[in-house]
Amino acid sequence: MVTPAPPSLEALRHGASPFVLADHNGLIVAINAAFQQIYGWSEEQLRGQPLSVILPEAFRMSHQLGFSRFQSSETSTILAHPLRLKTICQDGSEIVSEHFIIAEKQHEHWLFGATLTPLPQGTPAEA
Amino acid sequence: MTPEVNEQPIILELRCILGRLETALSAISDALVITDHQGLVLWCNSSFDRFIDQPRMRSLGHPILSLLPLDHQGDPVLAQAVLASISQIPGATTVLLQRQPLKVCEIEWRPVETEVPTPVIFCIRDISTRISNQELQVTVERIEQQRQHSDRLNLELQQQQLLLANLVRECPVTGLPNRRGLRERLDLALGRLRDRGGQIGVLFCDLDHFKDVNDMHGHQVGDDLLIEISRRLQEALPAEATVSRLGGDEFVVLTGWIRDGSEAIAIARMLQQCIAAPWLLHGQRFDPTMSVGITVTSDPSADGDELLRQADVAMYHAKRSATESLALHDASIEAHFRSNCRVHQELRLAILNQKLTLAYQPIVSLKVSPQDGSATILGHEALVRLQPEQGLPIDSEMLIIEAERTGMVIELGSWVISEALSLLQYHPRRPDHWSLAINVSPLQLERTGFAADLLERIEAMAINPGRLVIEITETKILQDSSRCIQELTSLRHNGVRVHLDDFGTGYSSLSRLARLPIDGIKIDRYFTAALGCDSHLECMIASMIHLGCDLGLEVVAEGIETDSQRLALQALGCPWGQGHLFGRPGALP
Structure with missing residues (x-):
């Protein structure tokens, strides 16, 4: 069986799903309109913020350590896999959503893009 | 906020260091977990994933108590009271998770006091192997004790079998007295010599070619023949005489009181004739013959074993004779026997020591x-030629005969x-x-x-x-x-x-x-x-x-x-x- 190649950042960015783009430091550089609409954040509010601001408190440490590991080894166990996680909205509420993260190296720097598709209410995170 | 340009390399370097540390902590065999002060999981390594058998994303944000397995009795491994104080007091506990197969873990926790509220680091270590070694030793000791007990029982059984065998006086095939039965009868007969005088004879009877019967017709036919021979011998025996079976095709007749060796020879000839009648079994005809060696004694202090040996020697002499199938033990037969023994021994030594010429x-x-x-x-x-180091030269003809025989x-x-x-x-x-x-x-x-x-x-x-x-x-x-x-x-x-x-x-x-x-x-x-x-x-x-x-x-x-x-x-x-x-x-x- 041949595993299909993950979609490109450009494809995700211009897709219909909520999308967030981060630079090699893990700082948000862009979000799309769908993301703004569902989670309430404006691009101005998030640009330059660490990705962990849209993650629940309990995930932040693991996220940072995992991000650091990718920077030291360029290997990750979570890229290109659908992950059921919670996303923090601008109003502080949490929405269970499917995160699909990919990484692309552009001009010697890694860029990270993720779609955060909200799941029906009542779906447990990573259940 | 974007960091200052001159901080960028430091941030990158620190991130790389953090990444390496995370990789190293994930690689160790002990399960590591960092929780917040309430016990909610903030990070764990791969060993913890394996320990609880679920992916990390499911652990993050969950109470560690809900993730840990229950103990062997179905109770939580950490009591609520303990959990309430984990951010203040370090502690450790050993938990028996299951008995078969044995699974035991040691859980140690320590608050990280540099932060408020205080996170807690848990270290969970599988110590089943260490416990298993001890268990193994206990098992080995138990098996050893069982083996010793079994050995004792076997020894007792062997001793009992020996005691029982000593009690057995009869041959199971023919019903005749066996060697022990014969010895008792021989001692009794020698005792009577003391009282009555006279002589007794020991007739060592060996069936000829009995091995061929066994080989050609099987051991059942061989046993049937032995039973028939024992019946014929018993029927032909004179009064006071008894017949025993030593084993194989060897029977020993103990005569009653006799006048001399010639009477023993007469009895032997009569027995040879009695057993020689054709015997038919399953359409097969057998013509049994036997060689008989005889010894007689008037000495009540004679040794029973020695009498049997003399009769045996005479029987072999008769078996080797081309003309006579019975022999009465005397000095010449004994000398011939000893000479054969000497030839045998000398030949063996000569071959061993290369002394032949x-x-x-x-x-x-x-x-x-x-x-x-x-x-x-x-x-x-x-x-x-064989020239022994001591004594007379060995006769060449005897040498060859003995070499052939042995x-x-x-x-x-x-x-x-x-x-x-x-x-x-x-x-x-x-x-x-x-x-x-x-x-x-x-x-x-x-x-x-x-x-x-x-x-x-x-x-x-x-x-x-x-x-x-x-x-x-x-x-x-x-x-x-x-x-x-x-x-x-x-x-x-x-x-x-x-x-x-x-x-x-x-x-x-x-x-x-x-x-x-x-x-x-x-x-x-x-x-x-x-x-x-x-x-x-x-x-x-x-x-x-x-x-x-x-x-x-x-x-x-x-x-x-x-x-x-x-x-x-x-x-x-x-x-x-x-x-x-x-x-x-x-x-x-």
């Missing part, structure tokens, strides 16, 4: 040289062949007609590959095979056997000559003689000794010489000791001769 007796042409009247030596016969003739014969081949290899400058004769036992010929081995050695040593003569006794070659014939035929086809030894003593038919794979005959000394004494035997020797010559065989007369014998043989046309007249066995000239 070969002596060579000439075989000559009986046609006297017209120039000087001397006899031409045509060859020599190699004869084994099977040592195989080693002995092998040594003779090696010596003979070495001699032929290192003494090639002999006249063309000269040959060396060696005696070969049928036991050697019956071994697979005898001829092939010998021919291979002859070829490897570059020996002329025509120089070697194999002598085999007439009796043996007639008793056997297709294998003997095959081996001899193979030797002859490759140039080795074969002579039939002791010719005239084996009752061979003349028609058979013509078909045997032989090159010559050696007329037995018995006939040579009769020359000038026995006209009938003279006729026979003349016939043998003419027959051999007519068949184109080499004819050698053995045992020529006098000139008159030589002249008589010359007159009869015997071409070759051997005997003391021409030279005793000795060193090769």
Whole structure:
């Protein structure tokens, strides 16, 4: 069986799903309109913020350590896999959503893009 | 907020360091978990994922207590009270998770006091292996104790079996008294001698060819025959006599009071006749015979075992006798037995210590040289000699008989062949007609590959095979056997000559003689000794010489000791001769 190649950042960015783009430091550089609409954040509010601001408190440490590991080894166990996680909205509420993260190296720097598709209410995170 | 440009490399470096630390912590075998002050999981390593058997994303943000397995009794591994104080007080606990297979873990926690609220680091260690080793030791000790107990029981059982066996006095097959029963009866009979005087006899009876019955018809038929023999013996026994079975085909009759040895012999003959009646089983006819050794004693202090030994020795003497199937033990039989024992022992030591020698007796042409009247030596016969370090020389004939009887003739014969081949290899400058004769036992010929081995050695040593003569006794070659014939035929086809030894003593038919794979005959000394004494035997020797010559065989007369014998043989046309007249066995000239 041949595993299909993950979609490109450009494809995700211009897709219909909520999308967030981060630079090699893990700082948000862009979000799309769908993301703004569902989670309430404006691009101005998030640009330059660490990705962990849209993650629940309990995930932040693991996220940072995992991000650091990718920077030291360029290997990750979570890229290109659908992950059921919670996303923090601008109003502080949490929405269970499917995160699909990919990484692309552009001009010697890694860029990270993720779609955060909200799941029906009542779906447990990573259940 | 984007960091200042000059901080970027530091941030990257710190991130790399963090990444390496995270990788290292994930690689260790102990499960590590960092929780917040309430016990909610903030990070864990791969070992923890494996320990709880679920992916990390499911652990993050969940209470550690809900993730840890329950103990073997189904209770939480950490009590609520403990959990309430984990951010203040370090602690540790050992938890038995399951018994079979054993799974035990050690949980240790420690608050990270540099932060408020205080996170907690948990370290969970699987110590099942350590516990298992201890458990294993306990199990090993338990098994060892069980083994010792089992050994004790086995020993007790063996002792009980021994005690029971000592109580058994009867043979299970025939119902006759066994060896122990016999000893009791023997002691009783010796005791009666003390009171009444007189003599008693011990008759050691051994069925002839019983092994053949077992081999050909099976052990059940063998047992049936033993039962029949025991019945016949019991029916024929005189009053006061008893019969016991020692084992195998050996029966011992203990006579009652008898006058002398002749009465014991009479009883033995009567028993031999009684058991000799044909016995029919499943359409098969058996004609049982037995050899009997007898000893008698009037000495009430005689040792029972010694009496049995004497009767046994006499029985073997009878079994080896060509004319008599019973023997009464006496000094000459005992001397013969001891002599055989000595020969056996000396032969064994001589083979072991390489103390054997070969002596060579000439075989000559009986046609006297017209120039000087001397006899031409045509060859020599190699004869084994054993000179013990102490005592008298061993008689050569006894040596061979004992070697044949004990099977040592195989080693002995092998040594003779090696010596003979070495001699032929290192003494090639002999006249063309000269040959060396060696005696070969049928036991050697019956071994697979005898001829092939010998021919291979002859070829490897570059020996002329025509120089070697194999002598085999007439009796043996007639008793056997297709294998003997095959081996001899193979030797002859490759140039080795074969002579039939002791010719005239084996009752061979003349028609058979013509078909045997032989090159010559050696007329037995018995006939040579009769020359000038026995006209009938003279006729026979003349016939043998003419027959051999007519068949184109080499004819050698053995045992020529006098000139008159030589002249008589010359007159009869015997071409070759051997005997003391021409030279005793000795060193090769």
